């Protein structure tokens with residue numbers, strides 16, 4: 165996609181706990197790449213309101229939403245370049261989400277795969293908040309008229325809903341909301357360490373956290389399934405494919421090819437592969453962890469970043485909300 169002066173970027177991460185490699189590679193790396201572009205405006209929020217759409221602990225949420233801001237700063241998001249804020253502190257998000265619900269059918273929302281998955285995961289919590297999750301996300305994006313959204317591939321159905329909402333709002337009410345695209349990174353789908361599905365915070369054993377030590381990373385990798393080491397005799401298992409994908413993401417395509425040749429030839433020594441991979445992952449995470457400590461030691465600075473971000477976000481959000489309300493006869 166061609167980046168121009170009118171490109172605006174928004175993304176967010178829920179406050180469900182420590183960020184993992186999936187969040188980092190699928191979302192944060194895209195945020196960092198886009199922040200580099202002089203011409204464009206970047207808004208990165210903590211989706212703390214989205215966090216309440218599945219069961220959560222109130223005290224943990226209080227801590228975690230701030231921790232995501234610290235993770236953003238540690239990863240290199242720069243408050244001088246990007247607006248960093250908490251979604252719950254900009255009430256316009258909730259207001260616009262409700263207005264959007266006037267153009268979206270219940271059936272469309274119920275058929276979303278992301279909704280169905282969550283209902284399966286938490287059958288006791290099939291709430292209205294969960295059903296409305298994608299409309300709140302559409303509001304997050306469209307309040308800033310963002311046309312580019314750095315997120316993992318799992319979020320594509322939500323981006324599609326956002327485009328649909330924008331189209332419908334423009335048709336029915338004559339608004340001029342953009343139809344955003346997803347900004348994809350090389351790590352748009354980071355697989356689970358367990359061999360099945362994607363890396364996910366809600367699946368224990370599937371992830372590596374950004375705050376893990378080298379030993380913890382290696383311990384987690386040790387649990388990852390492989391095969392007998394003479395894999396060339398059978399089809400490559402999903403577990404091995406996943407490990408090779410991580411090798412490519414952290415050590416490059418050449419390294420992956422080396423292991424693939426080994427696989428065909430002598431078979432891979434998985435203990436050595438895992439040790440090498442743990443070293444490569446930790447080498448990337450170490451500077452983040454060090455910066456994280458620096459920000460933890462400066463709580464006032466973090467407060468100031470949030471306050472300034474909320475003020476900036478609110479000003480833009482208010483303007484869009486006023487425009488939409490005016491068009492809807494509510495101005």
Ligand code: TYM
Nearest residue numbers: 175176177178186187190191211315316352353354362363
């Ligand atoms: P959340 O908190 O579930 O995930 C945050 C980001 O991490 C990406 N991600 C992955 N990417 C690659 N491989 C994985 N295994 C993996 N696991 C997670 C997600 O794609 C996401 O980019 N709905 C969003 C939060 C949100 C949002 C928004 C995003 C709320 N409002 C507005 C963008 C714009 C979510 O589920 O995040």
